[in-house]
Amino acid sequence: MQPDHQKLSEYYAVAPDDIALSDIDTARIPAHVSIIMDGNGRWAAKRGLPRAQGHVAGVDALREAVTAGVRLGFDVFSVYAFSTENWRRPKLEVDLLMGLFAKTLVAELPLFHQENVRLELLGDLEALPAETYRVFMRGLDETAGHDGMTFALAVNYGSRAEIVRAAQDLARLARSGELDPDDIDQDLFSSHLYTAALPDPDLLIRTSGELRLSNYLLYQLAYTEFYVTDTLWPDFTRWDMLRAIRSFQSRSRRFGGV
Ligand code: FPP
DSSP states (O other), rough: OOOOOHHHHHHHHOOTTTOOGGSOOOSOOSSSEEEEEOHHHHHHEEETTOHHHHHHHHHHHHHHHHHHHHHHTOOOEEEEETTGGGGSOHHHHHHHHHHHHHHHHHHHHHHHHTTEEEEOOOOOOGGGGHHHHHHHHHHHHHHHHSSSSSHHHEEEHHHHHHHEEEEEHHHHHHTTOOOOGGGGGGGHHTSHHHHHHHHSSSSSEEOTTOOTTTSSSSEEEEOEEEESSSSSSSOOHHHHHHHHHHHTTTOOOTTOOO
């Protein structure tokens, strides 16, 4: 998507010392940027606050990241908000996160409308608490007609479960005679993943310095460029987004070729 250059320069007006909008080529913005938002708990612990406060601060960082994505002209911006393994956290924290997802989505719907953002959800949504599920469905419904940036939220998402589910879908189709197993190729397989409607990410950002994928988009990240920053998620700003893009633009992507 072409960025609106006027709005983009205004948004990135007051630059810190090490990075400015002029450091990136706005004609080569990655189409799909994805983030593993990590470090909310450590951000809170550093300040002697309960973990919940870290997640609340994480919402502010997410709002800024969505706005930066819109201004920069991403086609797709996806984030890992809750994994299939996150149910192992204390019930109080899980309940807080589920409540926060619902509350935040309701509060941010005007921003989605204003910026023409379409919501997409990745994961096993049926297992979510009823209120969170209801709000998510409302978000999908109300933004379905928007044709600006797609914001994809991975909730109760696990990549291995997603791949197994795709294999089961295809096996069922083969058993019923609707599909010849020889016709299964990468495009068909991808079309049975939660990300069926999305291009693969060009750039994956992980905050808080951890060097692992945590069961996120294992199939889709085959040729994605990675950027890891020590910045904890609540401290991630529009400038960190620019730093990640500057790093992305310094790479030579060969997709296995020369
Ligand atoms: C990782 O930090 C963050 C999460 C598990 C939750 C992400 C949620 C938000 C950013 C809140 C806003 C989200 C939405 C969609 C409204 P962590 O708790 O693993 O941090 P730690 O590794 O320092 O403990």
